[in-house]
Amino acid sequence: MSATGEAKALTPPDICARKGRTPLVCLTAYTTPIAKLVDPHSDVVLVGDSVSMVLHGLPSTLGVTLEMMIMHGQAVRRGLKRALMIVDMPFGSYEEGPEQAFRNAVRVMAKTGCAAVKLEGGEAMAETIRFLAARGIPVMAHVGLTPQAVNAFGGYRVQGRGEDAERIRRDARAVADAGAFAVVLEKVPEPLARRVTEEITIPTIGIGASPACDGQILVVDDMLGLFGDFRPKFVKRYAELGQAASAAIAAYAQEVRERRFPAAEHVFGDAPTAIKGGEAA
């Protein structure tokens, strides 16, 4: 609690200190109403670049811009009180080098009020993570399946099978050594995620990884059944809100066509006269 009795927002050091303790609850949000819903239950709220597919209907995360991330970050900020807010750095906004990453991360933090950024990549991004961390920018890293590299991977495949496990272990160690305060492990074999979690000193946040990770993250629209028929193995659907919304919209459409909506209680004035014969009085 703060001096004013407000719930104190979690910080990157708070999240880092949860290594090996009660699992961290992490969810995405892109809008104020969803941020308000997830905040009381979450430790971390990520404004993920998945927004490009989930809300904007783009085919991958590659089309999202810094301006889009800032706009969604500002919306989410208005809905949060307790959770740590992290904003994804979009494709092309950090890979040129540490200076570009610093410039754009500063912009995202200043415009959205987020306390940390997330970027994708392991060993190749270690220098950039070190540069940002040394200049006051907390970084959550992301290794394993990094969706911004979908073209290089040739699809959204599990990463780190067989001998490739060594690459993922090196990536995780490199980002931890560089000063990341946590790392997302996406779509890697369960025993590998478990092993990486044991090997590194920062919390691992799993998605399609392992219950042994220090936390879990899901795209909130996926777990609520709001993102169409997208049903990857790693998503558990906790609700079917898409089906519920579709049924509600169908009911509305039928009632409008049959002049059963609006009913007397939804109109102003002398309601019984107003809806007589379906004509407004």
Ligand code: KIV
């Ligand atoms: O963009 C996103 O939503 C993410 C999470 C799935 C980790 O990166």
